[in-house]
Amino acid sequence: MKILHTSDWHLGRALHGRRRYDEFTAFLDWLAEHIEQEQINLLLIAGDIFDTTTPSNRAQHLYYSFLCRIANSTSCRQVVVIGGNHDSPSFLNAPKELLGALNVHVVGAMNLDDELLICRNAEGNPEAIVCAVPYLRDRDIRQSEAGESMDDKRAKLAEGYRAHYRQIGERAEAARGDLDIPILGMGHCFTAGGTSVADDGVRDLNVGSLDHIEAAAFPACFDYLALGHLHVPQKVAQSETLRYSGSPIPMGFGEANQQKLVLQIDFKGRTPHVTEIPIPSFQPLRRISGGIDQILEALKQLKLEHSTAWLEIEYTAEEIIGDLRDQIEAAIEGTDLEIRRIKNKRIMDRVLQRIDTAETLDDLEPTDVFARCLEAHSIPAEQRPQLTTAYAEILQTLHEADSNEE
Numbered sequence: 211m212k213i214l215h216t217s218d219w220h221l222g223r224a225l226h227g228r229r230r231y232d233e234f235t236a237f238l239d240w241l242a243e244h245i246e247q248e249q250i251n252l253l254l255i256a257g258d259i260f261d262t263t264t265p266s267n268r269a270q271h272l273y274y275s276f277l278c279r280i281a282n283s284t285s286c287r288q289v290v291v292i293g294g295n296h297d298s299p300s301f302l303n304a305p306k307e308l309l310g311a312l313n314v315h316v317v318g319a320m321n322l323d324d325e326l327l328i329c330r331n332a333e334g335n336p337e338a339i340v341c342a343v344p345y346l347r348d349r350d351i352r353q354s355e356a357g358e359s360m361d362d363k364r365a366k367l368a369e370g371y372r373a374h375y376r377q378i379g380e381r382a383e384a385a386r387g388d389l390d391i392p393i394l395g396m397g398h399c400f401t402a403g404g405t406s407v408a409d410d411g412v413r414d415l416n417v418g419s420l421d422h423i424e425a426a427a428f429p430a431c432f433d434y435l436a437l438g439h440l441h442v443p444q445k446v447a448q449s450e451t452l453r454y455s456g457s458p459i460p461m462g463f464g465e466a467n468q469q470k471l472v473l474q475i476d477f478k479g480r481t482p483h484v485t486e487i488p489i490p491s492f493q494p495l496r497r498i499s500g501g502i503d504q505i506l507e508a509l510k511q512l513k514l515e516h517s518t519a520w521l522e523i524e525y526t527a528e529e530i531i532g533d534l535r536d537q538i539e540a541a542i543e544g545t546d547l548e549i550r551r552i553k554n555k556r557i558m559d560r561v562l563q564r565i566d567t568a569e570t571l572d573d574l575e576p577t578d579v580f581a582r583c584l585e586a587h588s589i590p591a592e593q594r595p596q597l598t599t600a601y602a603e604i605l606q607t608l609h610e611a612d613s614n615e616e
């Protein structure tokens with residue numbers, strides 16, 4: 211049996227205002243072709259299908275037309291989709307019955323009955339069991355009580371995760387009985403020790419390890435665990451079979467040089483063999499950093515290579531250059547290079563000292579703004595970690611409320 215694991219498509223996401231539908235289209239075409247060529251039987255999509263809870267019509271069109279194409283595939287008998295923290299559970303679930311008719315199983319929100327799925331082969335015999343656990347929201351798994359400390363909350367949340375995975379694992383084992391078929395887990399969460407890079411689009415909601423899940427929380431009966439949420443492909447606790455596939459396209463310039471991939475798992479009985487399948491780069495991203503001479507030299511080089519890259523340029527020198535943007539724009543005139551963002555570190559530093567107001571809120575992350583508030587109000591250093599954690603928790607609550615409008 212051949213399985214493909216992917217996640218974090220973030221359909222509809224833009225990069226500093228630039229729409230990326232061409233890349234999403236190219237990726238989905240490539241994926242559909244790979245599924246056909248390799249005769250994949252089961253496709254697992256581990257959350258964050260869409261970038262927002264109210265995806266554009268165009269993003270929806272990409273999703274549904276891809277699913278239709280796979281439903282017509284000769285090999286792929288089943289697709290399983292779980293909700294991520296960016297997805298609206300109710301939006302994903304709305305076409306559940308319709309998609310079910312195309313053998314697309316959707317689990318937008320926590321529901322034990324829905325999460326257990328038995329996949330069948332062409333003869334109708336069970337060939338795998340999937341535990342499709344979506345992103346678990348705090349209130350799904352934790353009873354809050356007045357006067358709890360952050361540590362209490364964390365402990366309860368972790369226990370909630372463990373308990374849920376234990377339950378679904380027990381159900382899967384009962385369903386497997388004596389059959390020699392694999393149990394596949396799914397999840398969308400941040401596991402302890404995981405790696406994310408700055409500007410990779412993983413929302414910074416996990417300050418204070420609010421929902422870092424220990425690898426031991428996942429049941430031992432999982433023959434493979436397909437995770438989503440982290441955008442850098444990685445193994446959990448060095449395990450070959452506990453994996454993040456990562457996002458298929460770089461979500462920000464922080465990921466510009468990362469090889470993106472999907473994971474292919476070939477099962478012989480219950481023994482998996484995992485292969486990393488590299489995804490071609492559909493739109494090069496380049497980050498250039500330095501003084502004006504270095505920047506212009508790098509641009510000249512890209513011009514010679516006929517590069518079509520999108521650029522993030524960071525000016526780091528001391529000297530203030532008033533026409534920085536003009537110089538850069540002149541340097542790329544007549545090329546297919548595109549500037550997505552120019553960061554002027556010199557000006558940023560001055561803003562930090564509240565001298566200049568050229569910066570807009572758009573240049574800042576919510577956590578940066580909060581850090582500056584702490585600074586501006588001269589909050590003592592020892593109080594800052596606790597306030598920052600509380601602030602992160604409020605942000606998370608807001609994002610969850612955001613993704614839960616019914």
Ligand SMILES: [Mn+2]
Pocket residue numbers: 218220258294296411412439440
């Ligand atoms: Mn994501």
